[in-house]
Amino acid sequence: MAEDSLKVHTASIAGVGSELVRYRQLLVSLTWRDIRIRYKQSLLGVAWAVLLPLSMMLIFTFVFTRAIDTSSVLKVNMPYALFAYIGLVPWTFFSQSLTGCVNSLVANRNLVTKVYFPREVFPLSCVGGAFVDFCIAMAVLVGLVAYFHFSGTWTFTPRTTLLFLPVVVAVQIVMSVGIGMMLAMANLFYRDVRQIAGVTIQLLMFVSNVVVPIPQDGSLLGRIIALNPMVPIIGAYRDCVIHGHLPGAGGFIYATVVAFIVLVCGWACFRRASYRFAECI
Amino acid sequence: MTDLVASFSHVSKRFRLGETHDSLRDLIASAGSRLIGRRKESSRSAFWALDDVNFEVRRGEALGIIGPNGAGKSTALKLLAGILLPEKGRIEVNGRLAALIEVGAGFHGDLTGRENVFLNGAILGMDKRDICNKLDAIVAFAGIERFLDMPVKRYSSGMYARLGFAIAAHVDPDILLVDEVLSVGDAVFRLRCIDRMNELLRGGTTLVFVTHNLDQMQSVCQRAVVIDRGKSVFSGPSREAVAHYLKAMSSSYTTRPTDIPSNEQDRADGVALVNLRCLDDADEEIVWARSRQPVRVEVELRVARPIPKAVIELNMRASVNENLLSVNSGRDGSTFNLASGLHRVVLNIPALPLSGGQYFWNLRIWDADSGTAKLDTPFRYPLVLDDGGRTNGVLCIAHDWQHKIETETHVAFPDQQALIAGRIGT
Numbered sequence: 001m002a003e004d005s006l007k008v009h010t011a012s013i014a015g016v017g018s019e020l021v022r023y024r025q026l027l028v029s030l031t032w033r034d035i036r037i038r039y040k041q042s043l044l045g046v047a048w049a050v051l052l053p054l055s056m057m058l059i060f061t062f063v064f065t066r067a068i069d070t071s072s073v074l075k076v077n078m079p080y081a082l083f084a085y086i087g088l089v090p091w092t093f094f095s096q097s098l099t100g101c102v103n104s105l106v107a108n109r110n111l112v113t114k115v116y117f118p119r120e121v122f123p124l125s126c127v128g129g130a131f132v133d134f135c136i137a138m139a140v141l142v143g144l145v146a147y148f149h150f151s152g153t154w155t156f157t158p159r160t161t162l163l164f165l166p167v168v169v170a171v172q173i174v175m176s177v178g179i180g181m182m183l184a185m186a187n188l189f190y191r192d193v194r195q196i197a198g199v200t201i202q203l204l205m206f207v208s209n210v211v212v213p214i215p216q217d218g219s220l221l222g223r224i225i226a227l228n229p230m231v232p233i234i235g236a237y238r239d240c241v242i243h244g245h246l247p248g249a250g251g252f253i254y255a256t257v258v259a260f261i262v263l264v265c266g267w268a269c270f271r272r273a274s275y276r277f278a279e280c281i
Numbered sequence: 282m283t284d285l286v287a288s289f290s291h292v293s294k295r296f297r298l299g300e301t302h303d304s305l306r307d308l309i310a311s312a313g314s315r316l317i318g319r320r321k322e323s324s325r326s327a328f329w330a331l332d333d334v335n336f337e338v339r340r341g342e343a344l345g346i347i348g349p350n351g352a353g354k355s356t357a358l359k360l361l362a363g364i365l366l367p368e369k370g371r372i373e374v375n376g377r378l379a380a381l382i383e384v385g386a387g388f389h390g391d392l393t394g395r396e397n398v399f400l401n402g403a404i405l406g407m408d409k410r411d412i413c414n415k416l417d418a419i420v421a422f423a424g425i426e427r428f429l430d431m432p433v434k435r436y437s438s439g440m441y442a443r444l445g446f447a448i449a450a451h452v453d454p455d456i457l458l459v460d461e462v463l464s465v466g467d468a469v470f471r472l473r474c475i476d477r478m479n480e481l482l483r484g485g486t487t488l489v490f491v492t493h494n495l496d497q498m499q500s501v502c503q504r505a506v507v508i509d510r511g512k513s514v515f516s517g518p519s520r521e522a523v524a525h526y527l528k529a530m531s532s533s534y535t536t537r538p539t540d541i542p543s544n545e546q547d548r549a550d551g552v553a554l555v556n557l558r559c560l561d562d563a564d565e566e567i568v569w570a571r572s573r574q575p576v577r578v579e580v581e582l583r584v585a586r587p588i589p590k591a592v593i594e595l596n597m598r599a600s601v602n603e604n605l606l607s608v609n610s611g612r613d614g615s616t617f618n619l620a621s622g623l624h625r626v627v628l629n630i631p632a633l634p635l636s637g638g639q640y641f642w643n644l645r646i647w648d649a650d651s652g653t654a655k656l657d658t659p660f661r662y663p664l665v666l667d668d669g670g671r672t673n674g675v676l677c678i679a680h681d682w683q684h685k686i687e688t689e690t691h692v693a694f695p696d697q698q699a700l701i702a703g704r705i706g707t
Contacts, residue, residue: 026403037389114382114383115382
């Protein structure tokens with residue numbers, strides 16, 4: 001039997017890290033539980049991971065290309081449906097991670113008050129669950145690209161910049177985990193956080209480059225929108241998958257730095273507060 | 282390597298009563314009032330659930346934690362598990378720890394029994410291969426083979442609890458914390474749980490066991506800590522701990538029947554119980570007695586409407602819903618003429634041959650002419666019996682041991698002297 005000595009209340013990052021390694025099985029199990037539960041008692045099951053961004057894509061394609069004339073704004077040099085889908089899939093991953101995280105501690109009150117394990121497992125498993133959906137939806141992107149390629153109006157040339165994709169995904173995960181930990185913790189103390197987060201995430205989808213490109217005319221609005229660290233990340237997906245070039249260094253480095261700062265701060269706050277979770281929940 | 286697997290030294294835990302901000306609006310409001318300088322007193326709303334508690338757990342032993350409701354037992358367990366952090370003191374744990382604070386805490390209703398076994402196993406720190414190996418044993422222990430692939434939301438509460446315990450019982454941690462979970466299931470299942478805990482102990486697991494059931498505690502634990510109102514009042518052999526616990530219980534009873542609502546005392550039926558108390562042979566009121574010591578139960582009645590032929594019945598129960606004792610004057614062939622006024626009826630019992638524990642009396646008065654009950658009180662009048670921890674079970678009867686060697690072999694039993702010496706009298 002493993003004779004690992006543990007002082008119950010380790011506070012060092014190294015201690016937490018080794019604890020998390022010890023509980024990785026649990027992280028996998030809880031992630032798997034979240035996925036199972038999401039698609040239990042549903043006819044279409046995992047297909048929803050694809051249907052959700054796909055239907056959003058269809059809605060936005062209809063609105064922006066049929067219902068209203070926005071050709072002056074939508075200079076996207078790829079089929080708009082593709083533009084929307086490759087923005088919506090990472091965004092869905094982001095928003096699903098955060099809405100999961102914000103509720104993760106409160107929804108697992110029973111576990112928080114009755115069982116001990118590193119509390120980080122809760123937000124991490126939410127991001128993990130959203131990641132699985134993200135991977136499925138990204139796989140469908142291949143089919144979508146093929147469709148537009150072979151239907152003739154637009155040609156796709158695969159480039160080696162595709163290899164940069166994992167870096168982009170990693171930065172997004174780092175940011176999601178950081179924000180997710182903050183939200184989970186804050187919502188445990190003040191339930192208002194969930195409402196605020198919901199509205200903010202909804203708003204940010206439009207004040208970003210998810211469904212419309214950001215105005216490049218140097219206007220104030222354009223510069224404010226570019227402050228959102230998710231903007232360079234979404235842009236990076238389009239750059240390295242479709243356009244075949246690396247994302248603009250300035251924006252992407254900015255997003256990466258923000259992501260790591262958010263993670264470190266979020267995790268540190270979460271750690272400090274985690275000892276009070278069981279009594280304050 | 283040290284022999285201590287867990288220790289509590291000078292541990293105190295405080296909870297805040299009320300005054301927690303549940304929404305941001307409250308926070309802003311209270312921050313505002315703080316700015317103005319009308320700060321609410323906050324130290325008054327603090328409550329020390331544990332106050333300077335000390336105990337230690339040695340490798341391979343079973344430690345019981347007993348105490349009245351609200352004494353802080355579960356808080357101690359949660360601190361040990363790392364769920365709560367103490368305000369003061371030091372807690373050390375060496376080894377892999379699994380806590381069973383509530384059976385099936387990690388169950389999810391929509392998942393099947395099988396899926397929940399894997400999930401809960403992971404929550405309790407088992408790895409997947411381990412769970413696969415033990416799945417059959419867990420399912421057999423819980424007795425839910427046929428329902429393994431059914432969502433647990435359709436389980437009966439008994440099945441749910443049995444599965445929860447079965448998983449925890451197969452975790453094989455270095456230290457297992459168990460909090461009052463064996464009150465679930467039927468008698469057979471409870472016995473099986475006790476067997477399993479003893480089996481784990483033989484396998485080298487250290488056990489910390491919180492319970493109200495003194496019999497269960499004694500059948501598993503050699504040592505126990507008594508916690509009363511947040512303080513550890515005793516730590517030592519479990520049978521001495523039980524005696525301390527019972528004494529603590531009886532001292533909390535001395536403030537007893539003042540909380541009886543006044544309407545119970547002057548009911549329309551015409552008979553009211555003024556007081557029911559136990560006396561020793563020197564006529565001193567007692568709530569704590571030795572088993573097999575003479576006890577007198579004195580009943581004081583105020584009669585408003587006369588009952589010429591009254592039958593008085595006294596029943597005694599432990600915590601379960603079953604009378605251990607029922608004496609009825611009618612069956613003894615005597616009735617009482619209860620005229621208007623104050624009456625005192627005394628029941629003399631030369632000895633109560635019951636094992637240690639808490640017992641509660643109730644009083645019934647029947648009208649023998651009409652056969653109707655005139656008074657039926659709740660079981661609320663306590664008597665704590667102490668047999669010095671010498672017997673388990675319900676009865677404490679006179680007994681002694683005899684032994685003689687029929688055929689001699691070469692194997693010696695050093696414990697035989699101790700067995701012969703274990704006599705009991707009063």
